[in-house]
Amino acid sequence: MWGRVSCLNKDLERLKKDYQNIEIPDELTSVTRQALERAKQERARIKQVQHHDASHAQIDNQSPSEKSDSIQFDRGNRNYQQSQQHSGKSQSQHALPRNRWAKRIGASAAAVFVLFTISVNTMPAFASSLENIPGIGKLVKVLQFNKGEAEGGQITDSTDIYAIGLHEKGESDQITIRFQQNHIEQEVASYFHVNYREFPNTMTFAVGGARNFSAEQDLATLKKSRFVQDAYTIVSPDDSLVRFTIVFKEPVAYEVKEYQQPAEVVLTLKQGTPAEAKDNIYSVRTASHPFGEEQGVMEEKLLEEEHVRILKDSAGTYLVEAGYYPTKEEAQSQLKRLEEQYGMQGQLHVEERTYLQMPEQIIGQ
Known part of the structure; x- marks a missing residue:
């Protein structure tokens, strides 16, 4: 019993740590704060309108003598002719202010959403950061390696490997690989094969159906990782295969995940167990x-x-x-x-x- 509780506690601690390590772009905080501030201002404006309409509605429901008193009381702030026009409205028209409030509230909510969307789309740094967040799609599988080899994805053609990113996440680094066709992001990853070897420690990705490698220049960025010594393209036997190799500077623990909607491959690297002295x-x-x-x-x-x-x-x-x-x-x-x-x-x-x-x-x- 206590063993099971201990395991559950460990799982909860692990999940808590993973949650705390979720990367949230700094720009998201700024955009959200701006949108909320504008929403606050919009709510204040709506309250003023509601108060104005409520006053008119109250006058409409009064008796003629009460209505006259109300008009006299509020004449300094309201137009007498406008109050008289309200007094002539039918009962069905009395509901108009309430309907108008609902419309304004709905319009306000829509406006806040539009303001947020515009903020996102007009901040390139935010849009770029959001686009490159690892694993924003649906998880397809975690690759299982057999003798250092694994594969995933589906057969495609005319694929462009258009983005390779590096992201620090706590004690790990994540390398993301993104795919597109005709400048439109793919829903599923192209077929890919991964091969891990030692002496030196390398991981080679081979992507089938890829006829363009726009992200080749991104390989230099991977050398900023605490675990990566080098990253480079290697020759491929035909024009529908792209291959590149990542060289590690120390023993690493690695995990490769495949995502869809959008298509993405995420390589997670952590410090591996220090290698015991190995013979040459x-x-x-x-x-x-x-x-x-x-x-x-x-x-x-x-x-x-x-x-x-x-x-x-x-x-x-x-x-x-x-x-x-x-x-x-x-x-x-x-x-x-x-x-x-x-x-x-x-x-x-x-x-x-x-x-x-x-x-x-x-x-x-």
């Missing part, structure tokens, strides 16, 4: 080359291998890694196998690396 590995890789077709050619040759990836080295050039192994002997054995199987004699090298070390530049012959 031995990578079987190509020589380094500038970004371009060379990586595509080499990757295609090694396509049947399970752990192929394209990496940027410490000098800013690129290489293709066929895999890495715990011993130098095993790596050399695999190198010979690959050379014979794919006709790659003299094109592969063995490189020793530590856990978080970036690959070094190797100049080919």
Whole structure:
């Protein structure tokens, strides 16, 4: 019994912490305050109108002698002819002030809403902040990784990855990926594949059906994250696939969520468990080359291998890694196998690396 209560308390504390970490743009507070202040002023104006109409309605319901006294009493503030006109109205017309109040109240509420909407639409900083709030759509699923790989989304075409954002949220950072077609935000995410590897720690996103990558320049922003060392585009085998890699500077705990209406992929990063001392590995890789077709050619040759990836080295050039192994002997054995199987004699090298070390530049012959 006490164990169940303890679990519930922990859940409540966790939910409370998540609630407190919800990001609310500063501009929202300002806009809301302005809208409420204007609503307050509008209510004050309505009260004055209601008081004015109520006075006339009271005169209309009085007897002729009382009405005359009321008119005399209020003559300094009201027009006598206007009071006489009210006295000639029928009983059905007496309800008009009340209907007019209702209309004015409704109009006031609509006006406040319009004022709020106009404030939102005329403040670019607010609109931009609201647009980039992570997870504002409907949650589709939390991706389940199997051997470092997961996938989501649906098959689409002519997609533009138009926005990639970075958001700090308490002890975590969130990276958002947004999709659109013909400048209209997609309802569902395009098919995407995620691959996480170590030595160094990388996460590669491959988005199918994407023919434009307007957010490519946003990758530089990701390096402002406390967890990210680098982020860069890698060569794709065709023009309907966009791929980019995020390199982590330390062990991270990660979670990927898919949303719809609007379509969005959210990567949440937290500090991972400090890694125990790991033995060095031995990578079987190509020589380094500038970004371009060379990586595509080499990757295609090694396509049947399970752990192929394209990496940027410490000098800013690129290489293709066929895999890495715990011993130098095993790596050399695999190198010979690959050379014979794919006709790659003299094109592969063995490189020793530590856990978080970036690959070094190797100049080919």
